[in-house]
Amino acid sequence: MRGAGAPHPRTSEPENPVLVVGDLVVEHRNRSTGEVFRAVDHVSLSIAPGASVAVVGESGSGKTTLAMAATGLGARGTGDIRLLGHSLSTIGRRELRRLRPEVQVVFQDPHGSLDPRQSVRSGLRELRALQPRRTSWIEDAELLGRVRLAPEILDRYPHQLSGGQAQRVCIARALLMRPRLIVADEPTSGLDVSVQADVLALLQEIRASTGAALLMISHDLAVVRSLCAEVHVMYRGQVVEAGPCEQVFVAPVHEYTRELLAAMPGARWRSRR
Numbered sequence: 001m002r003g004a005g006a007p008h009p010r011t012s013e014p015e016n017p018v019l020v021v022g023d024l025v026v027e028h029r030n031r032s033t034g035e036v037f038r039a040v041d042h043v044s045l046s047i048a049p050g051a052s053v054a055v056v057g058e059s060g061s062g063k064t065t066l067a068m069a070a071t072g073l074g075a076r077g078t079g080d081i082r083l084l085g086h087s088l089s090t091i092g093r094r095e096l097r098r099l100r101p102e103v104q105v106v107f108q109d110p111h112g113s114l115d116p117r118q119s120v121r122s123g124l125r126e127l128r129a130l131q132p133r134r135t136s137w138i139e140d141a142e143l144l145g146r147v148r149l150a151p152e153i154l155d156r157y158p159h160q161l162s163g164g165q166a167q168r169v170c171i172a173r174a175l176l177m178r179p180r181l182i183v184a185d186e187p188t189s190g191l192d193v194s195v196q197a198d199v200l201a202l203l204q205e206i207r208a209s210t211g212a213a214l215l216m217i218s219h220d221l222a223v224v225r226s227l228c229a230e231v232h233v234m235y236r237g238q239v240v241e242a243g244p245c246e247q248v249f250v251a252p253v254h255e256y257t258r259e260l261l262a263a264m265p266g267a268r269w270r271s272r273r
């Protein structure tokens, strides 16, 4: 059995970025009016193996559209996207299918992500059937232990789980695939404040122990600062500022970043220095 801390089987050179986004533009068309809205406007970013990168911005700034397009899971758009060294514009279906498990997404609404008709155990069984070799490294009970859930949870259905437990199950399902990139899209916004910190700590722990990179989508600067080394600030579809969290939060250059920081409870970011 392979431990979660064991290196991933490599499908590209270790030092290659997990994800490179070059000049991405994604537009949405309003179905009723036909109007075109540019949700992502010439965005570039790169995520190294094991890195923790955040995209922050207010609601509607394009964070989710960016993350979904960049990982090949949403509207495509134009631009150059390389996932584990493969260009999404030229990759074949078979290769894309092989690449899919390497990127796992943890969404905001854990109950919405789980099939209400499946127990946790049968949900895991289904995943294992889809990817038998990839998922054979760990047993169900041990997997749940990794996300600090008791084995009894295996026989529960989603409606029998709290929000925090359901999110841990979602994280366990992601972990089972031993991804190279975990995209966490507002993973704690739907949870009680009391469990938010635990879920964030868990994501951090999993990132550190597996070597997966983390792309964190959030409007919450406190979450970002606790979890990520690097941040991209999005405003109206554009990245207006990017850099190490310490630099961006302590000495923001763009007016919008300053406004975001000022809207946070306390100008405590700056007073840390």
Ligand SMILES: Nc1ncnc2c1ncn2[C@@H]1O[C@H](COP(=O)(O)OP(=O)(O)OP(=O)(O)O)[C@@H](O)[C@H]1O
Pocket (backbone or CB within 6 Å): 028, 029, 030, 037, 039, 057, 058, 059, 060, 061, 062, 063, 064, 065, 066, 219
């Ligand atoms: N499928 C879609 N069709 C039309 N417009 C869309 C679609 N998806 C998103 N949009 C619009 O694109 C813009 C960016 O949305 P997106 O969800 O990427 O932003 P966000 O920063 O993730 O916001 P939130 O934090 O509220 O999820 C918004 O104005 C949204 O209304």
